[in-house]
Amino acid sequence: MRRLGELEAEIMDRLWRWQRAATVREIVDDINRTRPLAYTTVLTVADVLYRKGWLIRGKSGRAWTYEPARSREDYTASLMRDALGRTSDRPAALLRFVEHMSPEDVGSLDAALRSLGRQAPDEGTAAGDGPRA
Template sequence: MDGDRKSEGSGRRARGELESGVLAALYGADQPRTARQVRDELPGDLAYTTVLTILSRLYDKGMLVRHRAGRGYAYAPARDEATHTAERMRSLLEHGADREAVLTRFVSELSEEDEQLLQRLLSGHDGPHPAGRADEGP
C-alpha cells in the first residue's frame, strides 16, 4: 500500500488531506493556534504528534509562521487563503502539458456568476455593477 494514500477501511488519510485539513482549521481561526487546538478542530481521533508533524512540515515549506506559546508554538498561515489557493492554481497550470486546454476546461466549468466575475476582473472593472451584470458600464 502507498503510505500517502488512504486505503478502504484502513482509517489512514493521505498526507495532502491532513495538510489541507490543518490549513483549513488555521484559515478559519481568528488567531494563531497550537497543535492541540488544531487537533481539537479536526475530525477523527488524530494523535497530537501527527498534527505536530503536519504543522512542522507546513512551517518548513513556508506555508505557516509560528510564535512561541508556552513551551511550544502557535501557528498561523503565512498568506491568506485566497493567495494560497491562487498560488496552487498557478502552479497546476504551469505544470500542465496543454495550458490552453486547461484554461478552456476551467472556464467552461465555471458558473455563470463566476464567469461574469472573471470577465469583470480581466477587463479591470473589479467593483460592483448595477443589477450584477458585467456587461453594463458604470
C-alpha cells in the first residue's frame, strides 16, 4: 500500500477526526485556518481519494460530500503489513519493532492477541498449539 500524500493525509485526518461526511468547502475552510489552499486543489485531491477507494462520495443538495471508506486504524494496519512484507526476515523485523514499543503498547498488543484467541509462545502455549484451558 502506498502511503497517502501530504494533502491526502490532511484531508483524511480531518474526515477521520470529524467522523461524518463533509463537503469540500468545509475541508477547505478548515485547512485555510492554518494555510491558504485553493478550493479546486482540495476538490481534485478528494476526487483522487474517491477514485482510489479511500472516500465514499454522496450528494447533499448540489454539493458532493465525502466520508472515509476505511478507518484510520485500517490505514495504519495496512502500512504496517506493507512494511513487514518488505523484509525477508519477518521474525527479526517483528522483534525489532516490539523491542522499541512502550510498555503501554506492549500491553495493547498483548490484549489484541488475546482478543483474537492467540497467545505468544512464552505465555503458556507452545508454538502451533492453541491456548491452554
